[in-house]
Each structure stands twice: as C-alpha cells, then as structure tokens.
Amino acid sequence: MAKKTTDKAFLSGNEALAYGAWEAGLKVACAYPGTPSTEILENLSKFKEIDTQWSVNEKVAYEVAFAASVGGVRSLFACKHVGLNVAMDPLMTSSYTGVNGGFVVVVCDDPGMHSSQNEQDTRWVGIYSKMPILEPASPAEAKFFVGEAFTISERFDTPVILRMTTRISHSKEDVELKTRVEAPPKPLEKDIRKYVMVPGNARIRHEVVEKRLVKLKAFAEKTKLNKVEVGSKSLGFVTSSVSYSYLKEQYPEASYLKLGFTYPFCDDKIRQFSKSIRKCIVVEELDPFLEEHMKTLGVKFTAKDPSFRLGELLPDYMKAIVEGQIKKVKPVKSRPPRMCPGCPHWITFSVLKKLGFFVAGDIGCYTLGALPPTSALHSCVCMGAGVTFNEGLRRAHPEDKIVGVVGDSTFVHSGITGLVNAAYNKAKGVIFILDNRTTAMTGGQNHPATGLTIRDEPTKELDLKKLCEACGADYVDQIDPTGNLKEYETLVAERIAADALSVIISKHPCKLIKRNI
Amino acid sequence: MKNQVCNIVFGGIGGQGILKASEICGWAAMYDGRHVRKSEVHGMAQRGGSVESHLRFGRTVYSPLVGLGEADFLLCFHEEEHPRLKPFLKKGGMDLMEYLPKAREIIENPKALNTAMVGVLASYLSICEEAWMQSLETVFPGKILDLNKAIFIKARSLRDGA
Numbered sequence: 001m002a003k004k005t006t007d008k009a010f011l012s013g014n015e016a017l018a019y020g021a022w023e024a025g026l027k028v029a030c031a032y033p034g035t036p037s038t039e040i041l042e043n044l045s046k047f048k049e050i051d052t053q054w055s056v057n058e059k060v061a062y063e064v065a066f067a068a069s070v071g072g073v074r075s076l077f078a079c080k081h082v083g084l085n086v087a088m089d090p091l092m093t094s095s096y097t098g099v100n101g102g103f104v105v106v107v108c109d110d111p112g113m114h115s116s117q118n119e120q121d122t123r124w125v126g127i128y129s130k131m132p133i134l135e136p137a138s139p140a141e142a143k144f145f146v147g148e149a150f151t152i153s154e155r156f157d158t159p160v161i162l163r164m165t166t167r168i169s170h171s172k173e174d175v176e177l178k179t180r181v182e183a184p185p186k187p188l189e190k191d192i193r194k195y196v197m198v199p200g201n202a203r204i205r206h207e208v209v210e211k212r213l214v215k216l217k218a219f220a221e222k223t224k225l226n227k228v229e230v231g232s233k234s235l236g237f238v239t240s241s242v243s244y245s246y247l248k249e250q251y252p253e254a255s256y257l258k259l260g261f262t263y264p265f266c267d268d269k270i271r272q273f274s275k276s277i278r279k280c281i282v283v284e285e286l287d288p289f290l291e292e293h294m295k296t297l298g299v300k301f302t303a304k305d306p307s308f309r310l311g312e313l314l315p316d317y318m319k320a321i322v323e324g325q326i327k328k329v330k331p332v333k334s335r336p337p338r339m340c341p342g343c344p345h346w347i348t349f350s351v352l353k354k355l356g357f358f359v360a361g362d363i364g365c366y367t368l369g370a371l372p373p374t375s376a377l378h379s380c381v382c383m384g385a386g387v388t389f390n391e392g393l394r395r396a397h398p399e400d401k402i403v404g405v406v407g408d409s410t411f412v413h414s415g416i417t418g419l420v421n422a423a424y425n426k427a428k429g430v431i432f433i434l435d436n437r438t439t440a441m442t443g444g445q446n447h448p449a450t451g452l453t454i455r456d457e458p459t460k461e462l463d464l465k466k467l468c469e470a471c472g473a474d475y476v477d478q479i480d481p482t483g484n485l486k487e488y489e490t491l492v493a494e495r496i497a498a499d500a501l502s503v504i505i506s507k508h509p510c511k512l513i514k515r516n517i
Numbered sequence: 518m519k520n521q522v523c524n525i526v527f528g529g530i531g532g533q534g535i536l537k538a539s540e541i542c543g544w545a546a547m548y549d550g551r552h553v554r555k556s557e558v559h560g561m562a563q564r565g566g567s568v569e570s571h572l573r574f575g576r577t578v579y580s581p582l583v584g585l586g587e588a589d590f591l592l593c594f595h596e597e598e599h600p601r602l603k604p605f606l607k608k609g610g611m612d613l614m615e616y617l618p619k620a621r622e623i624i625e626n627p628k629a630l631n632t633a634m635v636g637v638l639a640s641y642l643s644i645c646e647e648a649w650m651q652s653l654e655t656v657f658p659g660k661i662l663d664l665n666k667a668i669f670i671k672a673r674s675l676r677d678g679a
Contacts, residue, residue, distance in 0.1 A: 138581070338566075
C-alpha cells in the first residue's frame with residue numbers, strides 16, 4: 001500500500017478497492033491468487049483490522065468469506081474470472097440464502113487474455129445467479145463502488161458482484177483517502193429457514209430472490225451509479241467500465257448513459273435515454289450483454305460489430321465502433337514471455353522432451369513450457385487438469401507415453417482430488433509436482449505447502465509427500481533436479497517404466513522469491 | 518482554461534524497472550495537483566516479456582491509455598522494443614531514446630536506469646521540484662532514496678548537454 005503522506009494517494013484499481021473496503025469496515029477477506037485480482041488480498045492483508053487469508057482455492061475462499069458474512073460481519077471474496085468458476089457452487093446458493101453482514105464478490109475479468117486461459121464475461125453471472133453487478137470505470141470508482149456494494153448487499157440481503165477488468169485493476173489514479181467506519185458485528189443467529197437450503201426452505205427462498213430482483217430493478221432506475229450525462233442530442237452512448245473513459249476522451253460533446261449498476265438492467269432509464277438521442281450506440285467490452293438485452297426493449301440503437309467481441313477494447317477502436325466498421329488489427333510484434341533463466345522447470349521439461357512424452361499441463365509458470373523453443377507441454381485447460389488429463393488421456397490411449405505436470409500451489413488448489421481419483425480408479429502414470437515453493441506465476445504468494453500465511457507468519461506446513469502417499473500413489477519421490485540431472489533422469493526413467501501410479505516432487509525454489517526455504 | 522493532457526509512454530522488457538519509472542512520474546504529477554491515470558499490464562511481464570506503461574495527467578483525464586500517435590513523450594528502455602512503441606509518438610513528440618546511452622553512462626547499477634531516464638524526462642515537464650522529491654520519497658525506501666535522488670538530479674542536467 002502506498003505511503004500516506006497526504007489524504008491522497010496514487011493507487012491501482014486493486015489497491016484502491018482494498019482501501020475502499022477497509023474504509024467500509026471490511027472484517028474478513030479471502031482469495032486464491034489470480035491475475036489480475038491478486039493485489040486485492042495482498043493489499044488488504046496490510047490492514048491489521050482485516051482478517052485475511054490465501055485460501056486453498058476459490059471455492060474454499062468463497063465459503064469462508066461468505067460464512068463470515070452469515071456470521072454478521074462485512075466480508076469480501078476476490079478472484080479472477082476463471083476463479084469464479086471454481087466458486088460457482090457456493091455462489092449460486094448464497095444468492096438464495098442472502099447475507100447478514102455485507103458480502104462483496106470481486107471478480108476481475110481479463111479482456112484480451114493478458115494472463116488467462118479464456119475471455120469469459122462475468123456479467124452473465126448476474127443473470128444466472130440473480131445477483132446485482134456493479135462495474136467501476138476507474139480506480140477511484142472502484143474505491144467508491146466497493147463501499148456502495150456493501151450497502152446494497154445489506155439493504156437488499158444479497159451478495160453483490162463487483163466486476164473489474166484488467167484495465168481497471170492494473171491502472172492507477174489519484175484517489176482520496178478517508179478513515180475507516182466500522183459497524184459492530186451482528187450476533188450469530190440460528191435462522192434455519194434462511195440458511196439451511198433443503199428443498200422446502202429453498203423453494204421459499206427462491207421466491208424471495210425473485211422479489212429481490214424486482215426491488216433491485218427499481219433501485220437500478222434510481223441509483224446515481226447509473227448516470228445520465230446530458231450532452232449532444234445527435235450522439236449518445238450507453239456504456240460501462242473502461243469503454244466509458246475511452247469514449248469520453250474522444251467524444252466529449254456526446255450524451256452518456258454510464259452504467260455502474262449494470263444488472264438488473266435499468267430498462268426505463270435506457271428507454272428514456274435512447275429516445276432522447278438521435279443516434280444511440282452501445283459500447284461494451286467483450287460479450288453483447290447490454291446489446292442483447294436492449295434488443296428485447298425495442299429501442300433504437302446500434303452496437304459494435306461482432307468482430308470487436310474478441311479481445312480488449314482499446315481507445316484506437318472507438319472511432320471504428322462508432323462508424324460501424326469491423327475490427328482491423330495491425331499485427332504488432334511483442335516479446336513473448338518465457339520461463340526465467342535458471343528456473344528449475346527447464347530441467348523437467350528437457351528430460352520429458354528427450355523422452356518424447358505427451359505432457360498434460362496445468363496452470364502456472366510451467367505452462368510456458370508449451371512455447372518454443374521448449375514446446376514440451378501439450379495441454380492446459382484449468383487448475384488441476386495436469387493430474388486428471390494424465391488419467392483421461394491414458395484411458396483413451398493406455399499404451400501411449402503420457403505424464404502429467406502440476407505446480408505445488410496448483411496441486412493443493414485442485415490436484416489433490418484428481419490424484420485420489422486416479423488411485424481409486426486404478427489409473428497409472430507419473431505426476432510431476434513442480435514444487436518451486438511458491439505461487440510463482442502471480443508473483444510469489446504463499447500457500448499451505450510453504451508453511452507461511454499471507455502475512456508471512458509461520459503456520460502448519462502441508463507435507464506434500466505424505467499427502468500423496470495418503471492419496472494412494474504407489475511411489476512418491478522427492479528430488480531436487482538442479483545439479484542432479486543424472487539421478488533425476490534415472491528416477492524418471494524408472495518410474496515411467498513401472499506399472500504404477502507415481503508422484504515425483506521436483507523440488508527447487510523459484511529464483512524470484514525473496515526467501516529460500 | 519483548455520484541458521491540456523500530457524501523454525507519456527514507457528516501454529521495454531521485464532525487469533528494467535519500467536513500471537517504477539512511470540510510478541515515479543505518476544506520484545509526482547499527483548503531488549503537483551494534477552489528475553493522473555496510468556495503465557500497464559502486469560502478469561507475464563515478469564517473465565521477460567514486453568512491458569509497456571502509459572501515463573496521462575492534466576486537469577481531467579478519462580482514458581488510462583494513450584492512443585496511437587498521441588504520446589508527447591516516449592521513454593523506451595530497450596532498443597529492440599523501440600520499433601513497436603514508436604507509433605505511439607505524436608508528430609513533434611519527444612523521443613527520449615537518444616538519452617539512453619547517456620543515462621547508462623551516469624549510473625553504476627543498471628537497475629537505476631529508470632530513475633535516470635525519469636530525470637531526463639523531468640527536465641521537459643512542468644512538475645515542480647517539491648513534487649518530484651516527494652514522489653521519490655514515496656516510491657523509494659530509506660536506504661536507496663538518497664542514491665536515487667542523486668541520479669535523478671544528475672540526469673536532469675543531461676538535457677543541456679544534448
């Protein structure tokens with residue numbers, strides 16, 4: 001967090017959001033690291049008043065944070081867009097139970113996939129889960145909106161999704177700093193009909209949720225988060241998030257309906273606005289979320305060409321969008337990332353490449369093993385799939401040369417269940433846990449197997465070797481591959497030849513982490 | 518008064534301190550009373566990929582990104598990245614590339630290249646002295662503050678010799 005020399009600071013969207021949540025009296029916050037959301041928890045952990053944690057994965061993080069809200073304090077869960085998929089199970093039903101203390105779900109989308117495996121648009125989750133969505137357009141707004149989100153959550157008894165994007169999370173702005181206002185925690189109440197979602201209770205809650213949507217819709221019509229800026233009658237934009245900033249810069253004379261409370265839709269406001277403007281254009285990043293809905297309202301407007309649904313919207317595209325043109329991208333040669341010099345992963349990939357194996361990969365630095373010149377990783381879908389793909393591919397091709405690789409943090413996140421599954425269902429093969437003692441790709445966060453908390457305090461250290469043995473692996477070896485190539489190669493050859501389920505924990509700390517364990 | 522916005526693009530490769538350079542300028546502009554927006558993409562940058570940071574300040578700033586052909590200044594820290602970043606520069610904009618070798622000369626530790634280049638940039642900007650010093654104090658922790666202040670001041674005088 002920035003040094004406080006004045007009542008202003010130059011903060012990123014994630015820093016500003018953390019600051020705003022602290023001001024709003026946040027008590028408990030949980031997350032698993034994921035670009036571009038990671039800095040939210042990193043910054044929250046610097047406030048002593050907030051109980052923060054790196055959770056094992058997003059589902060766990062969501063549940064712990066949500067339960068704290070049920071317990072009566074303001075709580076927050078943060079993740080990247082694909083992280084929300086992992087937390088969808090608790091999310092969908094938390095919409096039914098509602099909250100006690102305010103509960104905010106921060107989701108950072110990654111248009112353009114700067115560091116992600118897909119480009120999913122979280123705004124659809126609003127419709128699917130029947131939860132409201134707030135969309136800030138700048139770091140200063142992120143800071144303000146998070147406080148509003150807590151108020152809305154408590155007022156309407158619902159979790160609130162605060163949707164960020166890479167460009168909001170990782171851009172900076174000067175913001176005003178205020179003091180913290182803390183509400184006393186509410187007592188723990190036993191309300192079986194609200195918090196026990198068995199069919200009989202859930203049916204009643206579903207009705208509550210539908211009625212809540214009606215109330216939220218009425219709120220959407222009135223709230224200042226949906227702002228009309230009256231300008232030219234000949235040109236007007238319905239827009240949200242960073243697109244607003246780009247347009248405002250290039251079309252300062254135009255009228256704007258800037259949506260900060262994106263869902264439920266403010267139908268009346270949209271109708272009124274579009275009627276008052278001769279040429280109304282919807283400009284939104286990624287999916288046609290507003291566009292599809294506005295079509296059902298029967299209002300006159302135009303929207304971006306579908307070619308602009310791919311990738312981030314950039315300032316240079318605004319003119320083409322307004323003029324209804326298709327997206328033309330000039331290819332720019334940019335330097336690709338790669339594994340760092342001296343990274344221990346190089347050794348494993350060079351060994352596996354020599355052996356000619358299909359390497360089922362996972363999410364982390366080692367995914368870069370797929371890029372040339374290494375080109376030795378052959379699948380990457382989601383967290384934990386290094387373990388499960390080894391099994392599935394072998395079920396299709398039992399005789400082929402297949403192994404799986406997964407990182408230490410990723411294994412704890414989602415690999416353990418896959419290993420139990422493999423052992424239980426008699427799968428074979430070798431799983432490499434590339435244990436570099438940190439969550440490296442997101443900048444080096446602690447996890448259970450590091451034995452350190454989010455605040456670098458010592459805690460119980462998860463023993464990966466014992467864990468894998470308990471999961472049912474036939475062989476579990478732990479080896480440092482650096483300066484040990486012969487022994488490493490021999491071990492790999494031996495385990496690959498065996499008709500068994502083996503785990504090789506290839507353990508060497510990442511060069512970038514400050515501490516070496 | 519016309520809302521004049523100053524657009525600066527910083528670029529190079531991971532590990533060169535590019536984000537820190539734009540950070541120093543951002544805080545300085547804020548201390549000087551301007552509205553500031555800055556943008557960059559983290560994540561893969563640490564793995565040696567291209568790094569790019571955009572900084573804009575003025576009375577009111579909306580977009581956090583500089584459009585092509587709109588940069589008043591280009592600070593490129595790596596020769597190979599220069600062709601990629603050049604299109605951001607507006608007609609008559611300042612390309613500080615020529616200062617790169619000179620900036621390298623006045624520093625002992627290559628890590629200080631960012632502070633040196635910011636020093637050069639500072640000589641072209643109308644941000645007050647106090648704001649720059651306040652910014653350096655915010656961005657650099659105790660031990661390396663004095664060294665960075667010295668480099669900054671030395672680099673600022675490179676302009677005259679250009």
